Amino acid sequence: MSDDPPTPENNLPDRMPLLPLQDTVIFPMMRLQLAVEREKSLAAVQQALSQDRRIFVVSQRETSDGEPGDESLYQVGTICILLHSVPQEQGAVILVQGITKARISSIWHEPTYRAVTVEQFPDTEVVDEVEERAVMRNVLERFGAIAFSGDSIPQELVYFLQNISDPMVVAFSIAGSLHLSVPEAQSILEMTDPVRRLHILYGILAKEAEVVSVQNAIKSAVDDEMKKHQKEYYLREQMKAIQNELGGNSARSDASEMNEKILGKQMPEVAEKEALRQLARLERMSQEGPEAETVRNYLDWMVDLPWNTFSDDSIDIGEAKKVLDEDHAFLEKVKERILEFLAVHKLQNTSRGSIICFVGPPGVGKTSLGKSIARAMGRKFVRLSLGGIHDEADMRGHRRTYIGAMPGRIIYAMKQAGTKNPVLMLDEIDKIGSDYRGGDIYSALLEILDPEQNNNFTDHYLNVPFDLSNVVFITTANTLERIPPPLLDRMEIIQLAGYTEEEKLDIAMRYLISRQIERNGLDASKVTFLPDAITTIIDKYTREAGLRNLERGIGKICRKIARKVAEGLVEHQNVGASHVEELMGEPPRVFDTELDQDEVGIATGLAWTPAGGEILFVEAMAMEGKPMLHLTGSLGDIMKESADAALSYIRANADRFNIPTSRFRDTSLHIHVPAGALPKDGPSAGITMATAVLSTLCRKPVRREVAMTGEITLRGKVLPIGGIKEKIFGAVRAGIKVVIIPEGNQRDLVDIPRQILQKVRIVPVKTIDDAFDEAFVACPGPVEAVVPGAKMPIPMQEKEAVIVRENSES
Structure with a gap:
């Protein structure tokens, strides 16, 4: 077969093989090499070779069409001469040259290919x-x-x-x-x-000119940058040669020193291999770039961590008891549990054991107990606050994908400790951020606190395992509600409810006064605190479960005296009860929470808060109007349900309480819990709400020295609740004399100090009626009403008779 093209004739053939192209347009006088793979296209090429080598080439509208239909083809294409065809393993490679453009008039479908009949498509003549x-x-x-x-x-x-x-x-x-x-x-x-x-x-x-201009600018900038790097490389090589001539290379010296540090740390094999690999990378790269600084920071962290550094344990149970008694007064059961914890560590000779979680209000000594444990064990103590963290990277570290990446707080704490077996306190574990990422933080804590997993804890920044199994972990929290159950299951909970007034006085006289005197530049020769002054501060200024505000009050007095001493006004001052108000100002009214007298429609409840137990007043008022129950005071859903249950129980038993059923049809009931700006919720206000409602409906006053806590059912049974110890402490601080609790909570009284139980009478109740018997001045009898100005209630029947007489006279 000859490769010489035939001379095209002026007349067009009736039919011509059709070759569609996917992404190419051929112009007349254009020579182009094409790869042909489709079956119909190959057949068209063979047909053209067997005829006069003329083939009509046209582009298809959609490049994704494998075998385009007739409607997918442009109507105008180019008549080409098939110059050459070379068979390939898949298809053929052809060389074509455009002759003239033409337009399709009809398409013919042959058995193996498509053919077209075309017509001339000439240009118009030039006018100008x-x-x-x-x-x-x-x-x-x-x-x-x-x-x-x-x-x-x-x-x-x-x-x-x-x-x-x-x-x-x-x-x-x-x-x-x-x-x-x-x-x-x-x-x-x-x-x-x-x-x-x-x-x-x-x-x-x-x-196209604009594209070429931008392309040339980019190319010029790249060439300039390459020349700059080549120049810097040349200068660095010259500097190395000069430094070698002068007697050494500082970079090599630094690398050698770092290599010695890595080998001297006795890291695990995986960590040492990674550190040496990063050091080799550092030696090969430019020392002035940001990546080199990142690698140097990584190596500094690796050599600063205590991979194989331990502090010697010296656990002596007798000495540990002495340390705990020196650092903490009272808390006998807590100290007993700590001694058991230390005894287990001594006998097992390992740090694997239960993880203690101290739970209690602020200022009760949770952190100081952790310090005492570290001191008793002879280990370093490190406190790590988790309050407010939101990102898992705060615990596991950031990946080294950007400048500024750092290890997580756990690795930072280990570096701070300097030993592999410190006492690490995870403080405020209940205050981890509650957004969508908080769950990831708790997942990291599950791994950290699990002795079966933390021996291979991997920080994202280090990217090598670090053994945490020798660390003694201690956690603290104010409340358990926000801690997930799987994490709570890892820990042993030790509750610290707070201190009594006598215990606060003892602690202040033994610890707090001397500490504040020293912190404020005084000494014992300048000031003396009398016990009645501390008692006044406790009673009137700092009703709290812990000791922080008490110590702040003592510090405030010390600052006042320090100023007087500095001004030369006094040389020594005794601080008694009469001096407290002069030095601290008028007591805050927030502590004026006791009722002056027995009142109708007001019952005193007990509430648990992260700061300890507190008393809570529930007010109820009945008014004529449309029957409805109105609740105010920023109550949660649980307390609203308690109010509904209390009202339903009283309505169902109205006959027993001598309440006419018409009273409920004509009465609008309003229940209010003061301090509406503070959200309140929890399953322990059922008794209190029922007492307040019954009091206002029966017009019977509630005893002001009685406080109560417990949830009720629709049948009047009282259910046990939590936080009994904290609530009783809060009741004693508020001056309550009688506390009504559910009968099911009697077992919780064993944890309450005897001196507290001597100050308050505990009344366990099984039903709400038992609580009514104790709460009211007299048991609810016939329905009565109170006339304004009268000291004693007047029966409702007499009041109605007076109203009838007045109406008759009018």
Whole structure:
């Protein structure tokens, strides 16, 4: 078969093989090599070779079509001569040359290929030759500028076109040398106005010139940067040579020193291998770049961590008991449990054991107990506050993917401790951020506090395991409600409810006074605190479960005296009860919470708060109007349900309480819990609300020295609740004499000190009726009403009779 193309005839054949192209447009006079793989296209090529080698090439509208339909083809294409065809393993490679453009008039579907009948599609004649020459000259100038400023267009084509006067040849030659999209190239091919075609091409060349300009600018900037790096590399090599001549290389010296530190830390094999690998990277990279600084920081962390450094345990149970007694007064059961904890550690000779969680209000000594444990064990103590953290990276560290990455707080605490077996206190574990990432933090804590997993704790920054199994973990919390059950299961809870007034007085006289005197620049010769002064501060200024406000009050007095001593006004001052108000100011009214007398519709409840137990007043008022229950005081859903249950029980038993049923139809009941700005909720206000409601409906006063806590059912049974110890402590601080508790909470009284139980009478109740018997001044009898100004209630029947007489007289 000859490769010489036949001379095309002016007449067009009836049918011509069709070759669709996916992403290419062929112009007349354009020679192009194509890869043919589709079966119909290969058959069309074979048919053209067997005839006169003419083949009609047209572009398809969608490049994704594997075998395009007739409607997917453009109507205007190019008649080409098939110059050469080389068979391949899959398809063939052909060389074609465009002859002239034509338009499809009909498509024929042969058994193995498609054929077309085409018609001439010539250009229109030029009307204005002057405009034609001007536009063609502009196109050639712009095309030449692009060709000479880049390397994608052969410059020989520019010289060739300068001698061409045919605008179609110029336009198709230039368009064939540019990287045009199929729609752009097709629009040029289909254009019949030569001048208009040149205008379109000029606009395309203007955009191409901008692209080439930006491309050259980028290339120039890259070349300049490469030259800069080459220059820096050359200068660094010169510096190395000079330093070697002067007797050493500081960078090599630093690397050698770091290598010695790594080997001297006796790291685990995995950690040592990673550290040496990073050191090798550091030696190969530029020492001035930010990446080098990141690697140096990483190596500093690796050599600063206590991989194999331990403090010697010296657990002596007798000495530990002495330490605990020195540091803490009272808390006998807590100290007994700590001694058991230390005894287990001594016998097991391991740090694996139960994890203690101290739970209690602020200021009861949770952190100081952790310090005492560390002191008794002879270990370093490190406190890590978890309050407010929101991101898991705060615990596990940040990955070394950006500048400024740091290890997590656990690894930071280990570096701070300097030993592998410190006592690490995770403080405020209940105050971890509660957003959507908080669960990840608790998951990290589960791994950290699990002795079966923490021996391979992996910080994201270090990216190597670090053994935490020798760490003694102690946690603290104010409340258990926000700690997830799986994490709570890892720990042993030790409750610290607070201190009695006598215990606070003893602690203040033994510890707090001397500490505040020293902190404020005084000594025992300058000030003396009398016991009645401390008692006054406790009673009138600091009703709290812990000791912080008490110590602040003592510190405030010490500062006042320090100023007097500094001004030379006094040399020594005794602080008694009469001096407290003078030095501290008037007592805050917030502690004026006791009722002056027995009142109707007001019952005293007990509430648990993170700061300890407190008393809580529940007020009820009955008014004529539409029957409804109105609740105010920022109550939660549980307390609202308790109010509904209390009212339902009283209505169901109205006959026993001698309450007419008409009273409920004509009465609007309002229950209010003061301090509405503070949210209140919890399952322990049922008794209190029922007592307040019954009091206002029966007009019977509630005893002011009685406080109560417990939840009720619709059948009047009293259910046990939590926080009994804290609530009784709060009741004693408020001056309550009688506390009503559920019968099921009697077992909780064993944890309450005897001196507390001597100050208050505890009344366990099984039903709400038992609570009513104790709470009211007299048992609720006939329905009565109180006349304003009268000291004793007047029966409702007598009041109604008075009203009837007044109506008759009127």
